[in-house]
Amino acid sequence: MEIIHTDVLVIGGGLAGLRAALAARQRGHEVVVLSLVPAKRSHSAAAQGGMQASLGNSAKGAGDDEDVHFADTVRGSDWGADQEVARMFVHVAPKAVRELAAWGVPWNRVRSGPNDAIIDGRKVSIDEPAAAHGLITARDFGGTRKWRTCYVSDGTGHAMLYVVGDRAVAEGIAVHERMEAVSLIHDGARCHGAIVRRLTDGRLFAYVARATCIATGGFGRIYKVSTNAVINEGIGAAIALDTGVVPLANMEAVQFHPTAIFPAGILVTEGCRGDGGLLRDAAAHRFMPDYEPEKKELASRDVVARRMEAHIRAGHGATSRWGEHLWLDITLLGERHIAGRLREVKEICQHFLGIDPARQWIPVRPAQHYSMGGIRTDALGRAYGLDGLFACGEAACWDLHGFNRLGGNSVAETVVAGMIVGEAIADFCASERGELTVSTALIRAAHDRAAAEFAGLAAGLGAESAAPLLARMQSIMTERVGIVRHGDALQSAVDELQQLILRSRRLGLRSSRPGANPELTAAWRLQKMLKLAQCVAAGALQRTESRGAHYREDYPRRDDAGWLKRTLARWPAADATQPEIGYEALDVRRMELPPGWRGYGARDAIEHPDTAPRQAEIERLRAELAGAGRDALQDALLPFRHRLPPQLRGANARLGDPA
Amino acid sequence: MIRLFRKAPDSGRPRRLTASVLRHNPADPASAPHWQDFVVEEAEGMTLFIALNEIRATQDPSLQFDFVCRAGICGSCAMLIDGRPGLACRTLTRDLGERFTLAPLPFFELIGDLSVNTGKWLRGTAERLRTWVHAAGRPDLDALEERMAPELAEAIYELDRCIECGCCVAGCGTAQMRPDFIGAIGLNKIARFRLDPRDTRSDEDFYELIGDDDGVFGCMSLLGCHDVCPKQLPLQTQIAFLRRRMAALGF
């Protein structure tokens, strides 16, 4: 057994992992980052559209600030978000953009004078003020009241990831690539690192660390059609689940993106609609205004995706030989705009569809896109259940997004959470509790258990093979735990997933090969993915309401009285076939923005008894503190600054500020 | 309304494709590089990503290759397709003949079959060329950001679009002869940071990084890089530009 010691072990080299690693490194701790692939190939690179931060530089963003961003985020989450976290987030997001700007991200800038744009299908000219010339500009994104999404053409995630990845090189952070964390070393109370498998030769290593941070991204690949990368299999979340003590939260909150090209599932950015693209049906009719007269194509993702599915079910889908889909029409944006601002979209259309989006419509249908759920942490990224274990990014349920994430809020989350959680990790390492006290027996036991798992699979003489089981699981998830859900279908999904879990314990391998063995890797991962899928399905089955992306046909109303709570799924034992589901209530009395109408979608929520009293209290506070200034009011409504690292507490400067 | 086939199928039957894959497992002492043929039935809109996964799922579970984004943006899946470096995930089989060859990228360390260790080389290159903005001190996160001309930001992004796929290095004859050559990818990165006003390095500093025959003067303008780059980066222009700047320092 080979042991590698480090202060901080970060599992995951995407934006979240790297940014957290940087924060810990800058505080003087030794950091090792693990990644399945070279860090810059992580799926953060795929984020095309942009990152939300309320800079308010551009004309259409004027008047934006943390308050507006906060309200948009909470509304978007359908009140599922942790409002303290949301406050911390909106406060740090402008700092994150500015830090990235200083590090080299070539954010698009405001060009003073008249700028062409397309709003609501019409060409308009936006006059940008001279004072803002050269500052970071923003584009429109679904679910926001201001143009707030900072972007780098349509390679925002790429540009961000490269800058952060290169910063990690500059800081001398070791990135061990093609390494997969396969289990956590823990004693039921404290996490001591991870057992890690080298994918190039299958060897196991024990990484022993004072603090461990899981930043392994989403788990979209449990679905058949997903915009996620093929490595987004959720193993990081699964190994946390495997501990039996760390819960995964809100796993049923799965976002579907309205515009994935059909049938490949590759995403075309929301920027297409933000810039003025339209959705059309088989009859070329622009149908979104019929359903959402106010926001139209730019209602939040869950709403648009659901409307699209419903429209297809109502028989308005265009048919091709792979099934039904709708059209995304960006021809009205013109060739120049598409070649410049939406070049990646153009390339995707050319390479994967063989069409020119400046002339032809793009076939699209909603696909799995984002996992709001994940490893439950507190506001500082500390995982529930194990001391010394942290999580951030899409893998975590920090709970910024509740039941629906706004476009542009998740790459923002990765860096903001990285900045905050990285500091918390450093604090932990510096504290007494951060001392390394692990016994070698514990390490050996964890190592041997993992070794036995792989040896067992490799020797497996069972009749089942991984590929068909995986395909079956993905179909079940897409068909029965998808955009529109129903109790009966969910029940049958849970039942069949149980069967699949049992069958996956009888896998047999067809090949044996020294060195990397892709078949063994796939078979091992399948067992983990099935558990995640079951958490999603079981959570969805039990949640008898509709909230954000979780939509139940049989319970179409949001039920704040019964369901204003977070789902916590734990895996009770290795031989279980179902998670134990528990709940954690959200405290309305501490909300700055009590539950209400989102501003789009249905207006029929069942009210929580605390909502009205809290609303009254807020109004009272506002009246009382009218002259006391914004900070005092904030502290009375929802204090959050004290939770941030000192260097992130300052007020954010904006263009119009008094000097 | 969409044209998913550039060439209409000749007959009603889909083509039977033969993929000749160069296989080798360096971890296995008994393995020697050899070509192995796999036959797959073509489907509409089939990419090499689909074809290779199908081969692995139904014919040979031990076949090694790398895909991550499968959308042409992460740079993982570069390989030699009929001898030419390219991204497998966005290569449609309809653009290939009935028989085609797949081989791992040369130059990089072979992991197995079609999988090569680009990551290790790229980390080395980043350290060697110090590919990050060199600025003094930490930025003030509360203040307004530094301004930048919109055109300049766009020009920087134009060079920042490199996805580190390694195609340019695999397409470069100089790199094949000189393993220490930094390749177009490295030169493009230097050009990117040189353009960036936030980077305080001078031409003299850049000369320290690329002013020799493993750097810009080693490039023999073979332009394989320029012609195979899947992101169509203006590599010729950038290398020529750097050559002029760096050469000027010699006098």
Add this chain to the structure above:
Amino acid sequence: MSSLTEIRDETPPPLTDAAVRAAAPRRNRWPARLDVLQSLSGLFLALFLIAHMGFVSTILISHEAFYAVARFFEAAWLLGKPYPALVSGVVAVVLAVFVLHAWLALRKFPGNLRAYRAFAEHRERLHHGDTSLWWLQLWTGFALFFLTTVHLYGMLTQPALIGPFESADRVWTGNLWPLYLALLFAAEIHGGIGLYRLAVKWGDLAASRARLRRARQAFSAFFIALGLVTLAAYIDLGRAHADRAGERYTPPATTEAR
């Protein structure tokens, strides 16, 4: 070495910008100069070749024309009497540039068999125009190394023996025409590619490359054609003059005393 240490070795030491800058010795500037010299020497040779084809092909106009050009370089018009050594001087300069160029170019040659093989395989695989052109440049350069040396040696040692009959005799009776034929092709192809390469190496030309490639082909084709006709003229004259080989040419109505 255990894989543990391998993994450890991948951990780079923290790189502080200032430390690295201070520690690194300044790199010398010779690579820059040599690169420029390589291009300048190539450019010089290519321009020289263009001019040279101009002189040599005056034989197509008339014997006198060629004679006049040859004598021009001996500078009797300037110095009162011809100095063939001046021609030797010019040859020596060209030779020097030539040697310099060859030496600089040699640095680019595959350094060993492994490199040679790697390039050869790469070229065969890639089917890429500009890569193949370099291969051609390499081989024509290699050929020029020998061919031009022989030619220049002749010119250097017998500068006076340049004239319609003298040259024609050398070409035909002296059996040098096969050498010239090879030299012609090698030099024009190599020079044409070289000029193209100069453009893509230093210029901002990605957009106009196709045009540039056509220009290169036209260049080589024109000068090879001109060279062939000229060589044919020398051969023709050489054969006619074979029985009187060695006889010096005197222009018909010369007023100059020799």
